[in-house]
Amino acid sequence: MGSKGYTNILTVDKSQLPHSNIILVLVGLLLRWLTGLHSYSGQGSPPMFGDFEAQRHWMEVTLNLPVDTWYFNTTENNLLYWGLDYPPLTAYHSLLCGYIAKLLVPDSVQLFTSHGHESYEHKYFMRLCVFLSDLLIYIPALLCFFSLENSTCLVQGKASKVLFLSQTFVYSVAFLYPGLILIDHGHFQFNCISLGLFVWACLHMSENNHILTCVLFCLSLNYKQMELYHALPFFFYYLGCLYKTQSIPLLLKLGTSVVATFTVLWLPFLNMSQLKQIIHRIFPLYRGLFEDKVANFWCSANVLYKFKTQFTNDQMAFICLCVTLVAILPSCVALFRSPTFTKFQLSLINVSLGFFLFSFHVHEKSILLVAIPVLLYLPKDPFPVVWFLLISTFSMFDLYVKDQLVMPSLVLMVLFYISIHHFVTQFCSGHYLLWFSFLISMFGCIVLMSFSLFLLPPLRYQHLFSLFISSYSFAHFVLFFVYFYSKQFELNFKLKHIKTT
Amino acid sequence: MMWTLFLLSSCVKLLLIPSYTSTDFEVHRNWLAITSSLPLSQWYTDATSPWTLDYPPLFAFFEYILSFVAYYFDPLMLDVNNLNYKSDATLLFQRLSVIFTDIILLYGVKECTNYFTQSKIIKPKKWTQPRSHQIVFQILLIFNTGLFFVDHIHFQYNGFLFGVLLLSMAKILQGHYYEGAFWFAVLLNLKHIFIYIAPAYFVFLLRNHCFHPNKPASLSTLSMTKLSKLGAVVVSVFAVSFGPFIGQLPQVLGRLFPFDDRGLCHAYWAPNFWALYNTVDKAAVVIVKRFDLVSVNVTNTMTRGLVENSQHVVLPSISPRVCLVLTLCGILPCCYKVWKCPGNPLHFVRCLVLCAATSFVFGWHVHEKAILLVIIPLTLLAVIWEQEARFFLLLSTIGYFSLFPLLFRPAELPTKTIIFLIQCIYSFGHISLIYQQVSSSFYRLPLLNIVESLYICNFVSVYLFDNFFMNLFGLREKFPFLNLLVISLYCS
Numbered sequence: 001m002g003s004k005g006y007t008n009i010l011t012v013d014k015s016q017l018p019h020s021n022i023i024l025v026l027v028g029l030l031l032r033w034l035t036g037l038h039s040y041s042g043q044g045s046p047p048m049f050g051d052f053e054a055q056r057h058w059m060e061v062t063l064n065l066p067v068d069t070w071y072f073n074t075t076e077n078n079l080l081y082w083g084l085d086y087p088p089l090t091a092y093h094s095l096l097c098g099y100i101a102k103l104l105v106p107d108s109v110q111l112f113t114s115h116g117h118e119s120y121e122h123k124y125f126m127r128l129c130v131f132l133s134d135l136l137i138y139i140p141a142l143l144c145f146f147s148l149e150n151s152t153c154l155v156q157g158k159a160s161k162v163l164f165l166s167q168t169f170v171y172s173v174a175f176l177y178p179g180l181i182l183i184d185h186g187h188f189q190f191n192c193i194s195l196g197l198f199v200w201a202c203l204h205m206s207e208n209n210h211i212l213t214c215v216l217f218c219l220s221l222n223y224k225q226m227e228l229y230h231a232l233p234f235f236f237y238y239l240g241c242l243y244k245t246q247s248i249p250l251l252l253k254l255g256t257s258v259v260a261t262f263t264v265l266w267l268p269f270l271n272m273s274q275l276k277q278i279i280h281r282i283f284p285l286y287r288g289l290f291e292d293k294v295a296n297f298w299c300s301a302n303v304l305y306k307f308k309t310q311f312t313n314d315q316m317a318f319i320c321l322c323v324t325l326v327a328i329l330p331s332c333v334a335l336f337r338s339p340t341f342t343k344f345q346l347s348l349i350n351v352s353l354g355f356f357l358f359s360f361h362v363h364e365k366s367i368l369l370v371a372i373p374v375l376l377y378l379p380k381d382p383f384p385v386v387w388f389l390l391i392s393t394f395s396m397f398d399l400y401v402k403d404q405l406v407m408p409s410l411v412l413m414v415l416f417y418i419s420i421h422h423f424v425t426q427f428c429s430g431h432y433l434l435w436f437s438f439l440i441s442m443f444g445c446i447v448l449m450s451f452s453l454f455l456l457p458p459l460r461y462q463h464l465f466s467l468f469i470s471s472y473s474f475a476h477f478v479l480f481f482v483y484f485y486s487k488q489f490e491l492n493f494k495l496k497h498i499k500t501t
Numbered sequence: 502m503m504w505t506l507f508l509l510s511s512c513v514k515l516l517l518i519p520s521y522t523s524t525d526f527e528v529h530r531n532w533l534a535i536t537s538s539l540p541l542s543q544w545y546t547d548a549t550s551p552w553t554l555d556y557p558p559l560f561a562f563f564e565y566i567l568s569f570v571a572y573y574f575d576p577l578m579l580d581v582n583n584l585n586y587k588s589d590a591t592l593l594f595q596r597l598s599v600i601f602t603d604i605i606l607l608y609g610v611k612e613c614t615n616y617f618t619q620s621k622i623i624k625p626k627k628w629t630q631p632r633s634h635q636i637v638f639q640i641l642l643i644f645n646t647g648l649f650f651v652d653h654i655h656f657q658y659n660g661f662l663f664g665v666l667l668l669s670m671a672k673i674l675q676g677h678y679y680e681g682a683f684w685f686a687v688l689l690n691l692k693h694i695f696i697y698i699a700p701a702y703f704v705f706l707l708r709n710h711c712f713h714p715n716k717p718a719s720l721s722t723l724s725m726t727k728l729s730k731l732g733a734v735v736v737s738v739f740a741v742s743f744g745p746f747i748g749q750l751p752q753v754l755g756r757l758f759p760f761d762d763r764g765l766c767h768a769y770w771a772p773n774f775w776a777l778y779n780t781v782d783k784a785a786v787v788i789v790k791r792f793d794l795v796s797v798n799v800t801n802t803m804t805r806g807l808v809e810n811s812q813h814v815v816l817p818s819i820s821p822r823v824c825l826v827l828t829l830c831g832i833l834p835c836c837y838k839v840w841k842c843p844g845n846p847l848h849f850v851r852c853l854v855l856c857a858a859t860s861f862v863f864g865w866h867v868h869e870k871a872i873l874l875v876i877i878p879l880t881l882l883a884v885i886w887e888q889e890a891r892f893f894l895l896l897s898t899i900g901y902f903s904l905f906p907l908l909f910r911p912a913e914l915p916t917k918t919i920i921f922l923i924q925c926i927y928s929f930g931h932i933s934l935i936y937q938q939v940s941s942s943f944y945r946l947p948l949l950n951i952v953e954s955l956y957i958c959n960f961v962s963v964y965l966f967d968n969f970f971m972n973l974f975g976l977r978e979k980f981p982f983l984n985l986l987v988i989s990l991y992c993s
Contacts, residue, residue, distance in 0.1 A: 019930045023923055030919040034516035037912060124912045131915065411512045418509060 020168050025139060028175030031412065032134060032185045036127035039404045040188040046116055050403070052126065052188040053116060054082040055094070056108060062091050063098030064111040067268040071278050076111065085281045088265050089222040093193070097129050130184050130192065138196030142174045145203045145376060165423075170379055172419040173386060177375060178412035179393040183365050186405040191365075194224040195372045202348075202376060205237070206341050210250065211257045218261035225282045229352040229369045233344055236332045240339030284361065293466040294364045295395045295473035296357045297323075303467065320360035327354035334488055342380065346488040348373040353481050357474075364399055364470075367392045381487070383427050386420050387438060388480050394445045395473035398466045401452060410449075441476065448472055502636070503614075506643045507607050511600055513644075517653045518596045521910045526656040527585055528552040529564070529595060534581045536561050537568030541745050545753045549581050555756045559690035559742045560658075567598055599652050602661035609667030610642045613881060616674045634884040637931045641880050642667070646901045646924040647873045650917065655907050657870070662692050663877050670853070670878065673702075674846045678710045679734055686738035693757055694871065697828075697860035698878075701853040704836045705846075706731060824863055831859030847885065854879045869907065872900035887936045894932060898925055 042050020061077055061084060062070060070091055073079040084091055101109045101122075108114050108122045146167070184192050197220035204212040217234055221227045242251055263270075269278060293299055298307060298320070307316060331350040335343055352370045356362055371392045378385045393413055400409040428435035452465035461467075531550045539547055544554055544561055554561055568579055575590035577583055614635050648660045669684030685702050688695050711728040746753050835855040839848055857874040861867055876897050883893030901921055908917050 019926045023926055026919050026923045026926070030513070030916070030923070031516065033915045033919065034513070037516070037519040037916075121911070127912075128915075407518070408516055411515045415509065415512045418505060 021143075021171055024168065024171045024175055025143070028139065028181075029131075029135065031176065031415070032181050033127070033131060035181050035185040035405075035408045035412070036124075036131065038186060038408050040123070040126075040186065041403045043404070044118065048081075049116055050188070055188065055190070056117065056122075056126065057082045057115070058084055058086075058091065058094040059098035059101055060109045060111060060114050062095040063102065063109050068274065071269075071274070071281050079281075081115070083281065085284060087222045087225055087278070087282055088269065089219060090190070090224065092265075093190070093223070100129075101125060126188070127185065130188070130190060133190060134184065134192040134196075138180075138192035138199070139175065141196045141199035141203065142375075143171075145199055145206075146170050146174060146379065148203065148206065165379060165382060169420070169423055173378055173389070173416075174375060176412070176416050176419055177371070177389055177393075178409065178416050179368055179371055179389070179396065181412060182393070182400060182405060182409050183368060183396070186408055187365075187399060187403050189365070191224075191368055194220045194227055195368065197223065198227060198230060199372065199376065201234075202345075205234075205344065210238075211253055214254055214257040215261050218258055218265075222262070222265045226366060226369055229355045229366070230348055230373070232328065232332050232351050233335060233347040236335045236347070237339045237344045240336040243336070244339065293398060293463060293470040294362050295367070295470040295477060296359075296362050297474070298358075298362075300471045300474040303471070317360045320358060324355060324358040327358050331485065331488060343488060343491060345373065345377050345380075346484060346491065349377060349484045350481070350488060353477065353484065357477060357481065364396050367395055382423065383434075384480065384483060386424065387441070388476075390417070390442070391445070391473055391476045391480075394449070395470065395477075397449055397452065397469055406453065444472060503607060503611060503639055503643070506639055507604075510643050511603070514596075514600045514603075514649070514653045517649070517916075518593065520654045520916065521908060521913050522587075522592070522654075522656045523907070524552070526587070526592075526595060529656065529658070530578055530586065530591060531581070531584070532556075532561065532564045533568045533571055534579050534583065536565040537571070537579045538581055542749070545746065545749060545756050547581065550584055553756060555759065557690045557693050557742060557757060558746055558753070559687065560692060562742075563691065570594070570598070595656070596653070599656070599658055599660065602658060603648075603652075603664070605661045605664030606648075606667070607643065607664070609664035609671065610639055612671035613667050613674070614639060616671050619675070633931075634935050637935060638880060638884045640931075641883075641928060642877065644924075645873075645877070646897075646920055647870075647876060647904060649920055650901070650904045650908060651870050651873065654913060654916070655870075659870070659873060662688065662695075663873070665691065666695065666877070667881075670850065670881070673705070673849065676846075678706055679731065682706060682731055683734050683738060686735045690738060690742040694874070697864065697871075697874065698853045698856045700832050700836050701839065701849060701856045704839050705849040705852070708840050709846075827863040828860050831863060832856050847882070850878055850881055851889075854882065869903050872896075872903060876900050883932060884935060890932050890936065894928060897928060 040050065040052040042048065042053055065074075065077055069077055070084055073083070077083070084094075098109050105119065105122045105125055108117045108119070108125070180191060180195070183189055197216050201213050201216035201220060204216060213234075217227075217230070221231060238254055242254075266275075269275060302308065311319065328351045331347045331354070335347040349370065352373055356366055356370050371389060374385050374388050374392075390413070393409075393416070397409065400406055424438065428438065448465070448469050452469065455465070457464045527550075531552050532554050535544055535547050535554055544558075547553065571578060571594050574594035575588055577588065578586055578591040578594070580586075617635050617638070645660075648663070651657050652660050665684055665688045669681045669688060671681075672678075672684060673681035682702070685695075685699075689699065707728075710731065712723055743750065743753070832855070835852045839852045842848055854875055857871075857878065861871050861875055864871070876893070879889065879893050879896065882889035884890070901924060905917055905921075
């Protein structure tokens with residue numbers, strides 16, 4: 001991974017077979033829909049069901065109740081049963097879906113009686129909602145991003161060899177990435193919307209459309225508060241720009257677009273009690289340090305030292321905050337000092353990975369928030385990116401087992417691996433150490449997956465294999481963290497070097 | 502390369518497991534139960550389920566072997582009285598059995614590809630990349646849209662049967678006539694629908710093997726030893742297959758060819774000549790009623806969804822005999838052609854395709870799935886000749902489209918649409934690339950003329966009409982028909 005080779009030009013080859021990009025998009029769509037045929041989280045498991053039920057419940061609540069009671073515990077809105085805990089844009093989206101659901105499957109959005117509603121039509125209606133959101137927001141975003149983002153790029157490689165990175169390869173990695181497909185179309189969530197908006201924002205940033213960047217990122221932030229993982233790089237990038245140019249019009253533009261977007265979205269909730277309640281709902285400090293086994297620092301270190309019993313929740317939250325800040329600030333400061341788009345991308349990776357590894361109450365699904373910025377970095381440094389994407393998919397394996405998505409997950413991973421296999425062997429030819437470590441790492445994943453599928457854990461340690469998986473992924477993530485950090489600072493150094501000479 | 506393709510296609514097939522399954526799923530489960538739990542003598546007499554065993558004995562043996570594995574998945578599926586049983590394990594087992602037996606398809610494709618590399622008939626100079634036509638051929642068959650629809654969603658074992666067909670074709674093309682005949686005899690004993698293309702085999706083998714291919718055919722050049730050897734190969738396969746049932750042969754044959762209780766058309770009309778005929782009949786009924794010319798009794802309407810007989814009202818009803826005569830009339834010219842021009846085995850493939858096409862157009866009780874019998878051998882020709890490529894593009898688009906009504910549940914709508922689109926884009930894009938033809942104008946699809954392009958584009962409106970307005974029968978069938986006629990007239 002960190003082998004210091006020679007840098008040479010890696011060009012994105014644009015000559016390709018006819019329509020292969022359209023075919024790839026269609027294959028991506030096909031896989032998404034077929035994954036949707038399988039089960040979703042909490043299928044047929046009363047009383048609480050899972051994320052699928054949560055989304056359905058939000059449609060029911062937003063459709064039937066007045067806006068000002070959405071976030072409050074009332075007789076009609078029991079917050080303990082999947083109460084709304086996402087920002088307003090999710091609520092509006094649920095309302096929209098709710099209207100359509102009322103036309104197509106009216107039973108599924110009846111207040112109270114629809115709790116735990118499961119039917120053939122409803123399942124495919126919900127699947128269609130995600131499918132269309134993906135098709136309309138996330139996929140076009142990636143298509144545009146990679147079609148703009150490909151003139152020439154630098155890569156670590158062998159001096160004598162020029163690697164051609166075909167656009168087909170870039171698109172196949174982008175559209176076949178199994179993690180997002182499995183979480184959105186299998187487990188059931190709408191990450192494709194928030195992440196799609198985020199990719200659109202990055203795209204406009206690379207084009208220097210500052211207003212659109214701000215608006216799109218605010219939309220994304222208002223769809224899922226988890227997008228805060230990405231907020232700091234945006235903030236420091238623009239802070240750096242402003243500091244360098246000292247331009248008041250830019251400041252005004254940015255400020256107004258952010259404030260205006262927030263105001264419009266929060267319009268129905270603009271009073272103190274509402275705001276307080278929503279903030280309380282979307283930042284659930286009352287929840288624990290972690291719920292399931294997550295591949296982050298706290299969960300892995302918990303084996304050696306029981307943080308949960310030693311500190312209260314509030315203390316723990318404070319400790320998390322401090323550690324996270326220590327982990328991410330260097331990256332932010334570096335970005336502030338030289339705000340370029342490449343540095344911004346690296347900073348996005350580092351900050352979100354830092355959050356994932358050290359912050360409070362992290363879900364294993366949050367790795368997607370790291371995976372997408374990593375994916376966007378693909379044309380610049382393909383090998384570590386592909387490796388990271390594989391590990392990130394693997395790190396959620398426990399979730400697939402719980403949701404009975406083992407088969408689609410294995411199938412999608414195999415498909416993804418086949419699509420990158422040619423590239424990996426080409427890239428690694430000559431780098432025996434690299435090839436060897438990659439093989440070992442993949443082999444470890446396969447062994448751990450088969451452990452958790454075929455072996456019964458010992459009675460005393462029910463979660464032994466999940467812990468193995470999360471610690472194994474954690475080890476990888478730490479290495480990636482170090483690698484991408486070094487990348488960012490190496491780049492910083494290089495820029496300075498160019499300036500001085 | 503081929504294994505990678507196979508692995509990729511198996512991955513997609515695995516994802517298709519929870520899709521819709523038709524009654525054929527229950528049919529095959531019932532056969533598993535019959536073959537595993539009943540003695541041999543009752544296989545063709547048992548009628549516990551309406552889905553009696555109506556494939557030839559070799560297929561029954563195949564189910565018998567499968568049932569041993571099935572036991573380890575879910576023994577309950579092997580109970581004859583356990584009708585409409587569909588547990589998760591049963592589903593998994595049946596789907597996996599289809600996916601695994603597709604290895605035979607892979608083998609058949611591989612043998613055909615070997616023929617491409619060895620053959621001297623194909624001149625590679627036409628192609629930019631020497632292997633591109635092979636790869637297109639492999640992809641078109643291993644990722645065959647029709648097989649995805651019919652085998653992996655609807656549920657049947659066609660992939661493996663077509664594998665045997667391709668294998669026997671490849672053997673014949675390579676000049677190993679005995680092996681080719683052997684595999685074709687095996688195929689006939691697996692599924693008797695392939696009897697439609699038997700004339701092509703018969704004529705070709707007789708002319709090229711039993712007679713001397715380079716001399717005019719006369720009794721003096723007939724080699725009796727070769728004929729008897731060939732006969733022995735075929736007869737021995739039939740003996741192995743039908744031998745155990747020798748005592749109850751009429752019963753078995755009655756099950757295999759149920760002319761009495763099956764109608765002219767299948768529950769859903771296949772897009773053939775009779776569909777058009779029925780439509781004319783229906784239209785006539787409407788007109789007659791409108792003008793009150795004759796009082797007609799319209800109780801027995803077609804296409805009620807069950808396999809049943811029906812009578813035409815205005816036009817004369819069709820008997821199986823008429824079908825047979827019309828089919829023979831269609832088949833004879835192309836068989837004659839094979840007889841007259843011995844030597845080139847590709848003429849044989851062409852004849853085979855035409856036999857299948859004619860029987861599809863005029864046959865009795867044709868399933869819409871039978872179009873695969875035309876499309877799959879045609880794929881072989883499509884990568885060799887430009888003219889055939891045109892027909893392939895037209896026919897495959899029409900044929901796969903006509904399979905849409907098989908998969909009618911809403912969950913399959915995106916699946917089938919996306920698979921179909923991928924197939925269209927791939928085949929149009931890559932087949933025209935083989936012949937280095939790029940679409941010259943915006944309004945024309947590659948390799949096709951304007952009328953044909955318009956016709957293909959018309960599918961979009963039919964599709965929209967079908968899915969978003971009312972589903973009207975009859976209308977759809979008019980479209981696919983015309984080109985089939987073109988094909989059957991095209992006799993070379």
